[in-house]
Amino acid sequence: MKQLSTTLAGALFAFALGTTTDAIADDHEIIIGFAVAQSGWMELYDRHPMNGALIAIDKINAEGGILGRQIKTVFADTKSDRAEGTKAGKKVLRDGAQFMVVSCDYDMGGPAALTAQAAGVVAMATCASDPKMGVQGIGRYVFSMALASQGEGFILADYGHKELNLRKPYVLLDDSIEYNKGVCQGFMERWVQITGGEKIVGYDIFKQDDASIASQITRIKSNDPAPDNLMICSYGTGLTSALRQIRAAGIELPILHGEPLDGSWWLDAVPNMSNLWHTAYGSIHDDDPDPAHQWILEEYRKRYGEPESSFYIPGYATIEAYKIAVEKAGSIDSDKVLAALETFDEVPLMIGPSTFTPDQHIQNKRPMLIMEVQGGKKIMRGYYGTAGEWKVESVFSEGDFCSKCDCCLQ
Amino acid sequence: MAENRALALLRRVWPVVSLALILLVIAIAIRLTDDIVLEDVYIEALAKLVVVVGLYIFVGNTGVISFGHPAFMAMGAYATAWLTIPPNIKRISLPNIWPALAEAHVAVIPANLLAGLPAAAFAFLVGLGISRLAGIAAGISTFGLLMIVRVVYSNWEDWTLGFSTIMGQPQYLTIWNSFGWGIFAMVVAFAYQESRLGLAARASREDEVAARATGVNIARQRLIAFVLSAYLVGVGGAIYVHFIGTVSIETFYVDMVVITLVMLIVGGINSLAGAVLGTIAITALIEMLRNLEGGFEIGATVIAAPRGTQEIGLAIVMLLILIYRPKGITGGREITWPFAPRRR
Numbered sequence: 001m002k003q004l005s006t007t008l009a010g011a012l013f014a015f016a017l018g019t020t021t022d023a024i025a026d027d028h029e030i031i032i033g034f035a036v037a038q039s040g041w042m043e044l045y046d047r048h049p050m051n052g053a054l055i056a057i058d059k060i061n062a063e064g065g066i067l068g069r070q071i072k073t074v075f076a077d078t079k080s081d082r083a084e085g086t087k088a089g090k091k092v093l094r095d096g097a098q099f100m101v102v103s104c105d106y107d108m109g110g111p112a113a114l115t116a117q118a119a120g121v122v123a124m125a126t127c128a129s130d131p132k133m134g135v136q137g138i139g140r141y142v143f144s145m146a147l148a149s150q151g152e153g154f155i156l157a158d159y160g161h162k163e164l165n166l167r168k169p170y171v172l173l174d175d176s177i178e179y180n181k182g183v184c185q186g187f188m189e190r191w192v193q194i195t196g197g198e199k200i201v202g203y204d205i206f207k208q209d210d211a212s213i214a215s216q217i218t219r220i221k222s223n224d225p226a227p228d229n230l231m232i233c234s235y236g237t238g239l240t241s242a243l244r245q246i247r248a249a250g251i252e253l254p255i256l257h258g259e260p261l262d263g264s265w266w267l268d269a270v271p272n273m274s275n276l277w278h279t280a281y282g283s284i285h286d287d288d289p290d291p292a293h294q295w296i297l298e299e300y301r302k303r304y305g306e307p308e309s310s311f312y313i314p315g316y317a318t319i320e321a322y323k324i325a326v327e328k329a330g331s332i333d334s335d336k337v338l339a340a341l342e343t344f345d346e347v348p349l350m351i352g353p354s355t356f357t358p359d360q361h362i363q364n365k366r367p368m369l370i371m372e373v374q375g376g377k378k379i380m381r382g383y384y385g386t387a388g389e390w391k392v393e394s395v396f397s398e399g400d401f402c403s404k405c406d407c408c409l410q
Numbered sequence: 411m412a413e414n415r416a417l418a419l420l421r422r423v424w425p426v427v428s429l430a431l432i433l434l435v436i437a438i439a440i441r442l443t444d445d446i447v448l449e450d451v452y453i454e455a456l457a458k459l460v461v462v463v464g465l466y467i468f469v470g471n472t473g474v475i476s477f478g479h480p481a482f483m484a485m486g487a488y489a490t491a492w493l494t495i496p497p498n499i500k501r502i503s504l505p506n507i508w509p510a511l512a513e514a515h516v517a518v519i520p521a522n523l524l525a526g527l528p529a530a531a532f533a534f535l536v537g538l539g540i541s542r543l544a545g546i547a548a549g550i551s552t553f554g555l556l557m558i559v560r561v562v563y564s565n566w567e568d569w570t571l572g573f574s575t576i577m578g579q580p581q582y583l584t585i586w587n588s589f590g591w592g593i594f595a596m597v598v599a600f601a602y603q604e605s606r607l608g609l610a611a612r613a614s615r616e617d618e619v620a621a622r623a624t625g626v627n628i629a630r631q632r633l634i635a636f637v638l639s640a641y642l643v644g645v646g647g648a649i650y651v652h653f654i655g656t657v658s659i660e661t662f663y664v665d666m667v668v669i670t671l672v673m674l675i676v677g678g679i680n681s682l683a684g685a686v687l688g689t690i691a692i693t694a695l696i697e698m699l700r701n702l703e704g705g706f707e708i709g710a711t712v713i714a715a716p717r718g719t720q721e722i723g724l725a726i727v728m729l730l731i732l733i734y735r736p737k738g739i740t741g742g743r744e745i746t747w748p749f750a751p752r753r754r
Contacts, residue, residue, distance in 0.1 A: 039717040077703065077717070082575075082661055083454060083654050091447045107575040107658060114655040118581065136502070137577060175567075178574045 030069045030332055032057065032319070033076070033097025035088040035112035036104075036126075040080025045104045045311065049126030051304050052315025053101055055296060056323075066323050067330070078103060082111045089115030097121065098332050099322050104146075104311065106130035106137065106178060113142045122334050122341070124322070127281075127314040130178040131395050134361030141338060143361040145314045145321065145351065149179045149258070150395065151364045152279055153186025153233075154386040156256045159277065159370055160229060161194050163384075164254060168201045170220055170227035174234035174242070176208035182395075183258045184233040190388050201227050208238035217249045229253050235260035240269040247273070259368070263309035264378065272376045279368040281351060282310035287380040288369070292350050310369075317351035324349075352383075360392045425744035426600040429686045430593055436690070437589050449585050450653075455693040456588035457650040459686060460595040462673045464642030466685035467599050468635045469674060471608055473615030474544065477667050478552030481559035482529035482640040483647025484662035488563065488570055489525035490648035491657045494518055495578040503576060506568035518582050522591075522648040529644030533637045541632035544618075556667065564659045576657040583653050591649055592686075595642055599682050602638060611635050615680075672724065676731045678738025683745050691739065692724070699723040 034053070036046040057071045065071060074095040076088035085103070089112030092100055100116040100123040103109030109125045110133070116123035117139035125133045129146035132138070160166040169191060173184045191200055202223040206213045220227065230253050234242060239260060246255075247270070255276045262280040267273065282293040284307050296316055300307050322337070324347060329336035346353040352366045367385030371378050420427065433456070440448045465479050492500075492507065493516040500512050516524070540551050563570045570576070602608045611631040613621040618628060651657045669692070677688020705714030731738065 075704075079720075081665075082656055082658060083650075086654050087447060087450050087454070090450050094446050107656075107660075110575055110577060110656050111654050114577070114581070132577070176573050 028069055029072045030066055030326070031072045031074055031096045031098050032322070033074045033092025033095065033100045035076050035078060035085065035092050035100055035102050035109075035115075037080045037108065038075070038077040040078075042078070042080035042103060042105065042108050044308075046126075048307055048309055048311035049104050049315030049318070050101070051300065052296065052312030052317075053126065053319045054315075055299050055303065055312070056316040056319035060319065060323055066326050067332070069332075071319075078108065078112060080108060082108070085109070085111035086115060088112055093119050093121060098334070099124070099337070101126060101315075101318060102128075104128055104314075106133040109133065110138060113138050117141045120334050122322075122337050124318050126318050127311055129362070130182060131360075131362050131392050132178070134392075135359060136392070136395075140358075140361075141334065143321075143341060143356065145318045145354075145363075147363040147366045147368065148186075148390065148392065149182025150186030150189065151366070151386070151390045152258050152368065153183040153188070154190040154365070154388050154390050155279060155368055155370075155384060156183070156231065156258065156277075157187045157190035157194060158386045158388065159384050160231070160254075160256050161191070164229070164277065166229040166254060166256075168225060168228040169231045169256075170202040170223060170229070170253075171200050171204070172216060172220070172230055172232045172234075172242070173203070173205045174208055174232075174238055175205045176238070177235070179258075180233040180235065184231065186390055187231050187233075187256075189390070189394070190386065193388055200231075201225050206234075206238075206242065208234070208236065210238070213242050213245055214249075217246060217251065220246075220251060221249070227253060229256060231256045233258065237269075240266045243270045243273065243276075261373075262311070262371075263307070265308050267373075267376050267378075274374045274376075276373040277381070278371055278373070280310055280371050281313040282369055283371065283378075283380050284308075284310050285378055285380065289380070289382060296350065313351050317349040317354070320349050321347070321354065362392070364390045364392060421747040422604075423600070424747045425682060426596050428745040429596055429683060432690070433589060433592055433686070437585050441585060451693065451697055452585055453583045453588040453653050454650075455689055456592045457583070457646060457653050458670065458673065458693070459592050459689045460646030460649055461643050462670050462677075462685045462689045463595040463599045463682065464639050464644075464646050465670055465674055466639075466679070466682060467602060467642060468632075468639035470679050470681065470685065471603055471611040471615060472632050472635050474632060475549045475671075476552040477549055477671070478555040479639070479643045479670065480647075480662040480666040481556040482533065482643040483650065483666065484559055484563055484659060485529040485532060486522075486525040486644030486647035487651040487657050487662065488576075489528050489644070490518075490521050490651060491576050491579050492569070493521040493524060494580060494652075495576070499578040503571065503578065504569065518580055518652065522645055522652070525648035526641040526644035529647075530637050530641035533640030534633070537633045537636040537640075541629045541636060553667075556663070560659055560663060570659065573659060577655065579652055579655065579657065581652060581655045583649070588649070588653075591645075595646070596682060596686065598638070598642055599685070602635075603682065607631065607634055669724075672728050674738075676728065676738055678740035678742045680737065680742030681740050681744050684738045684740040684742060687740055688738065692727075695727060696720055696724065 076091035078085040104127040125144040127146040129149040133144040257278040261278040325340040329340040344356040367383040370381040673688040678684025699720040702715040
């Protein structure tokens with residue numbers, strides 16, 4: 001019994017220790033809360049957007065703040081875990097956050113965004129490109145600074161068809177995460193549009209942790225008609241492994257891919273990669289045609305060292321968007337800021353022209369930078385936008401991905 | 411006489427009443443601080459408590475370790491999502507689910523109680539085999555079970571969205587109704603362990619040969635404990651996702667196996683008090699380490715422990731407990747009536 005009571009006292013004491021005093025903003029401050037991953041696998045994807053946002057905050061504070069208020073920041077680590085995400089959201093709210101920045105992913109950022117939605121605080125994901133990160137998926141207080149993954153598929157379809165003269169795409173989808181599905185779905189939807197009804201010549205799926213994609217490679221090689229390019233939708237090590245296996249199997253077809261290939265982290269893993277084109281927010285190789293992007297790259301290097309991707313750009317733009325919305329609303333009241341954000345019509349942010357409407361809290365047609373890879377080197381091909389316009393309703397209508405993709409398959 | 415009977419009854423149920431009082435005191439203390447983060451910590455802890463108590467029903471009473479119970483959590487979690495997400499959201503997010511389920515909109519409490527049933531049914535089927543195993547073979551087979559459930563659920567796109575997240579189940583938990591769920595779990599576990607069935611299971615744990623000699627059918631007792639345990643863990647999984655607000659198969663894998671087992675082992679595998687106090691102790695420890703990671707101010711300087719301290723600290727505590735107190739902090743005993751000489 002004695003030992004039991006000691007344990008109990010200890011536990012109660014620990015709970016008491018956990019309590020901290022609330023910090024509530026005064027009239028000279030705005031508190032922005034970061035409920036993002038600062039440890040775990042997601043940290044890799046959240047670090048650059050967070051640092052980009054912090055660069056923006058320091059710049060705004062140096063220039064006099066927003067409506068004369070200085071921005072103060074509070075942080076909570078989601079530890080790349082969903083339950084911790086819920087608590088991280090609550091923690092920054094408790095610490096007085098009037099605007100919440102959440103993880104660069106719908107699955108990981110969702111729980112924190114839900115707490116913001118429930119509290120009536122505007123939340124913005126730095127680069128979650130699943131359109132569910134928004135009014136339809138979570139609620140009206142939730143936004144994403146990203147281009148919807150389907151929109152990225154549109155860009156790649158346009159670029160492949162018009163600039164690279166590709167005609168027979170074979171789609172290879174890693175269906176482990178929603179982002180991948182969205183990019184391939186957008187690509188196929190747009191392909192039918194630009195070719196006037198022509199369909200892709202083949203379609204296959206693999207999973208992020210598949211050790212081998214030999215059977216998929218066999219099917220690519222034996223596909224009739226033979227494809228003239230591969231559209232791959234994947235990320236991370238599953239992607240580099242797939243690329244290596246495809247090239248090792250002697251398939252030298254041009255490859256199109258989305259922004260997970262941004263940066264140079266993977267070039268050593270797939271030596272001498274050639275014939276690949278991918279999208280990116282900006283270039284970290286000192287050749288970005290946008291002077292603002294060059295400026296933030298240098299700023300980033302000064303503060304945090306060499307970046308591994310250009311994801312600091314959506315982070316910076318998130319804070320920029322919030323500043324413009326608050327100034328437009330003339331208030332930091334969440335409902336007024338929300339209304340101001342929903343009037344955004346091609347507002348020029350560092351990330352590009354951005355539009356929000358009451359039904360669409362994510363971008364559908366913003367241009368992205370195209371990078372070409374030849375001989376293991378990146379070549380900047382300039383910003384490229386799609387002539388088409390992807391509609392957010394297409395995701396939130398009835399019917400699922402497979403039925404939509406079957407209609408695209410020859 | 412009536413008074414004596416009431417007292418006797420109280421003494422009989424004191425192990426569970428005392429635990430309830432402890433949870434109540436903590437709940438009141440947290441309400442008084444009015445801290446929404448601590449409230450969340452409590453709610454999450456109580457959801458996990460339901461799971462750990464469920465796990466205890468099997469592991470504690472039969473002495474067979476299980477690494478697979480998060481599989482039942484996952485089954486409960488998805489079941490409650492299918493039942494409680496409003497039909498208009500389901501039409502978008504789960505368009506290919508059975509029409510009957512697509513239109514279902516069950517209130518949260520009955521839905522959570524129902525959510526344990528698929529887990530219990532599944533546990534019955536696989537338990538027919540697993541209950542015949544003992545020792546490490548049983549442990550490994552339960553882990554295999556977890557992997558099977560994970561692979562099936564992550565590929566069952568129409569019903570689970572694969573590896574993606576399902577949102578839309580109501581986040582209805584408060585500090586009080588999560589307390590209620592904790593009581594529910596403890597009462598189920600206590601009623602079972604005090605019943606004839608529970609005693610038979612415990613007998614098989616202590617000495618298989620002697621139990622068999624007194625007429626205990628060990629496989630049957632293990633099966634009963636397994637099914638009841640799976641049911642409660644399924645309900646716990648359902649409650650847990652009402653706390654997070656999202657369902658994803660990723661939540662129910664090795665991390666969850668580790669944390670729930672650590673809670674049970676640190677508390678003491680062989681008693682309900684162990685399951686409950688272990689959950690409280692580990693939650694408190696995690697929060698403390700988490701606050702250290704977040705940093706605290708001494709004067710003008712902020713001192714913060716490096717990221718990852720929480721995980722390492724947890725592992726160290728687990729090791730220390732295993733070395734110095736292998737039966738857990740409660741030593742496998744219940745909290746007994748404190749106002750009378752103890753029978754030993």
